Amino acid sequence: MDLKNLTITKIHEGLLKGDFTSVELTKAYIKNIEEKDKDLAAFITITKDLALSQAAEADKMIASGKKVSMLTGVPGAIKDNMLIDGVKCTSASKILANYVAPYDATVIQKLKDQGAVFLGKTNLDEFAMGASTENSAFGPTHNPYDLSRVPGGSSGGSAAAVAANECCYALGSDTGGSIRQPASFCGVVGFKPTYGAVSRYGLMAFASSLDQIGPLAKNVEDARIVFEAISGADPKDATSGQYILKDENVSLKNLKVGIPKEYFIKGMDLEVEKVVKEAIEKVRKQGAIIQEISLPHTEYALACYYIIAPSEASANLARYDGIKYGLSKTENELLGVYLKTRGLGFGLEVKRRIMLGTYSLSSGYYDAYYLKAQEVRELIKQDFKEAFSKVDLILTPVSPTTAFKIGEKAADPLSMYLADIFTVAVNLAGLPAVSIPCGEIDKLPVGLQVIGKHFEDGKVLKAASLIEKLVVE
Amino acid sequence: MISKKDVENIAKLSRLDLTEKEAEGMQKDLSEVLDYFNLLKEVKDKIKLVSVEGKEVLRNDEAKAQSRETIEKLIQAAPNTKGEHVKVKTIL
Numbered sequence: 420m421d422l423k424n425l426t427i428t429k430i431h432e433g434l435l436k437g438d439f440t441s442v443e444l445t446k447a448y449i450k451n452i453e454e455k456d457k458d459l460a461a462f463i464t465i466t467k468d469l470a471l472s473q474a475a476e477a478d479k480m481i482a483s484g485k486k487v488s489m490l491t492g493v494p495g496a497i498k499d500n501m502l503i504d505g506v507k508c509t510s511a512s513k514i515l516a517n518y519v520a521p522y523d524a525t526v527i528q529k530l531k532d533q534g535a536v537f538l539g540k541t542n543l544d545e546f547a548m549g550a551s552t553e554n555s556a557f558g559p560t561h562n563p564y565d566l567s568r569v570p571g572g573s574s575g576g577s578a579a580a581v582a583a584n585e586c587c588y589a590l591g592s593d594t595g596g597s598i599r600q601p602a603s604f605c606g607v608v609g610f611k612p613t614y615g616a617v618s619r620y621g622l623m624a625f626a627s628s629l630d631q632i633g634p635l636a637k638n639v640e641d642a643r644i645v646f647e648a649i650s651g652a653d654p655k656d657a658t659s660g661q662y663i664l665k666d667e668n669v670s671l672k673n674l675k676v677g678i679p680k681e682y683f684i685k686g687m688d689l690e691v692e693k694v695v696k697e698a699i700e701k702v703r704k705q706g707a708i709i710q711e712i713s714l715p716h717t718e719y720a721l722a723c724y725y726i727i728a729p730s731e732a733s734a735n736l737a738r739y740d741g742i743k744y745g746l747s748k749t750e751n752e753l754l755g756v757y758l759k760t761r762g763l764g765f766g767l768e769v770k771r772r773i774m775l776g777t778y779s780l781s782s783g784y785y786d787a788y789y790l791k792a793q794e795v796r797e798l799i800k801q802d803f804k805e806a807f808s809k810v811d812l813i814l815t816p817v818s819p820t821t822a823f824k825i826g827e828k829a830a831d832p833l834s835m836y837l838a839d840i841f842t843v844a845v846n847l848a849g850l851p852a853v854s855i856p857c858g859e860i861d862k863l864p865v866g867l868q869v870i871g872k873h874f875e876d877g878k879v880l881k882a883a884s885l886i887e888k889l890v891v892e
Numbered sequence: 893m894i895s896k897k898d899v900e901n902i903a904k905l906s907r908l909d910l911t912e913k914e915a916e917g918m919q920k921d922l923s924e925v926l927d928y929f930n931l932l933k934e935v936k937d938k939i940k941l942v943s944v945e946g947k948e949v950l951r952n953d954e955a956k957a958q959s960r961e962t963i964e965k966l967i968q969a970a971p972n973t974k975g976e977h978v979k980v981k982t983i984l
Contacts (some may be wrong), residue, residue, distance in 0.1 A: 514894055518969070519969070520966075521962060521965035521966055521969060522962060526924070569943050657951065673961055716935070717930055718931070719931060719934075719935055722928055722929050722931045723932065723934050725925065725928075725929070726929060726932075733906065737907070740907070741969055741971065742970065742971070742972075742978060742980055743969070743978065744969035744970060744971070745971075747971035747972065750981070751981070752981055752982075753980060753981040753983055754907075755981075756980075756981055757907040758904075758908065758909040759909055761906075761907050761908050761909065762908050762909025762910065762911075763909070765908065767914065767917075770906075770908050770910070770914070770918070771918065771921055771922070773906045773908060774902045774908070774918065774922060775901075775905050775922065775925060775926075776904060777902050777906040778902050778922070778926070780903065781902075788929060788932075791932050791933075791935070792932065793941055794935070794939045794941065795932055796938075797939050797941060798935065798937055798939060832921050832924070832925065833921075833924050833925055833928060836925070
C-alpha cells in the first residue's frame, strides 16, 4: 500500500470505494511502524490490538452503508500526554512509566465518536517540556530526514510519525511551539488552534493558560479535518469555547499580510531567512498586499514565556506526589515520600522548570518575575491587537534554524529555550497559528508560520492551504 | 549567581530531592536563566492587569457523580489504599 501518498481525504475515498479496508490499512501502518520505529523511536506505546478492533468496527460501519465521517477508519497517533481509557499514558516521564489512563480525554472521545483508529502513543519531551524530544525518559526520537538530528519538540514523536508515514495524522499539544516547531523540522503541517478552541480535558497539564491541543498532518486540508473533529466547547474545560469554522472566503489577492520586522533577527540562519522570504514573495505575486509591521515587545516574549510557563508548571506538577497515582517511594514521613518520589521520578529539565517556577512565584521575587511577566504578556497581546487592526494575517519563520543535531543543545538549557523564539508569543497571546513546509535547506525542511486573529482559525487554515499550493511542488 | 543554599531552599519548596551533582548543575543553569529574565527590567510601560473581562466564569461547587467503574479505576491507580480510601503517611 502506498502510505506515502495517502491523506485523510484519499483514505476516506478509498474506504468508501472498497479499494481497501480499514483493517488492511491499519495492518500496513503497523507493519511500517514495526520496520521504521527501531530507528525513529517515534512511539512510546503501540496499541496494535486497540487499532485493529477499531478498524474492524469502522469497516463494519462502512459496510453497513451508514453515513460515516472523514476520519472513520483512518489510522492516527496520539501524543503520549493525552488520555486514552485503558491505555498507558506516560508523558515520557519515569514518574508515570506504568500509569494507565482511567478515562478518555475529550479529544479522544470526539475522535472515537468519529470512528477513528489509534495506532499508538507518540514520544515527547517529558511533560512536553522541551524543543527536541531529547528530554523523554525513554530516549530521543530521531528525525526521519536525518537520523542524527532531532525531530523538534515537544511533539517530536507525532511529527516524525506523520513524516515517516507511521500514521496518517497525529495529535500534538502546543504550549510554546510544541506542535509548530516539530512540524517545521519534519516537513509536515502543524496547527495550534486559538486558545479555547479545543478542550484540554484529559491533556496532562503543563501550563494551563498556554496549552492547546492541535493536529499534525501531511497537508492543511487534513489538519483542518482533524481540527474540526476535535474542536468545540466542553463543560469539562471552563476555558473552552464554542467555535464555528468561518472566514472561508479567503483569496490571496488583496489579502493584507503583515511581516513583523522583529522576526527577522540577527543570529537567525540566513538560509532559513532566504527560504521564508522567497515563500512570502510568492504570496506577494498572487496579489497579496505585503507590509512590514512591528510587534515591539517581541524580544521580551521568550523571557516572559519562561517565567509564566514554569510558574504554572510548578503548580500543575504538584499533583505527582506519590500518593494518588504513578511512582511512589516509601518513606517514614509524608514529606519524605514527596521528596524521594519526585526526586527520582522527574527528569532534569522538569526539575529545572519546577524550580524556576517556584522561584518566580516565591514571595520576594513574585513582583520582579511573575507579575512583571504578566504585564509583558499583556503588552504582547496589545502588539498583536494593534497589528491586526492593519493586516489580516501575519507571516513569520517558525524556527531560526532547521533541525539541529541530537546532543547539540542538550547541555545548554538557555540555547534550547532560544529554539522557541518565534513561536512563544503566539501562545502568550492565545492566537491560532499553523506551520507549513515552505522549502528545504540541504534536504532539511523549513517551515512558514501563518498567524491569525482569535477564533479566525478558519481564515488561517484557508490562507495556509492557498500558500501551501504555491510553495510545495 | 544564586547561592547553593538558595538552590537547596528552592528544591525543598519544590518538593524535589536533588543529588549533589544535580544541585551543582542547577546552580549554574538557574543563574543563567534568571540572568536572562533581567531583560524584562527594560520594559518600563505601566499596564493595568484585569481579570477575565466581565464574564462570569465560575461554576457551582458541586460534586458530580462518577460511574462505579471510574471510581474503582481511580482508586486502583493509587499506590497505597485501604478499602475505598487512599492511604497516606501520618501528617501530624
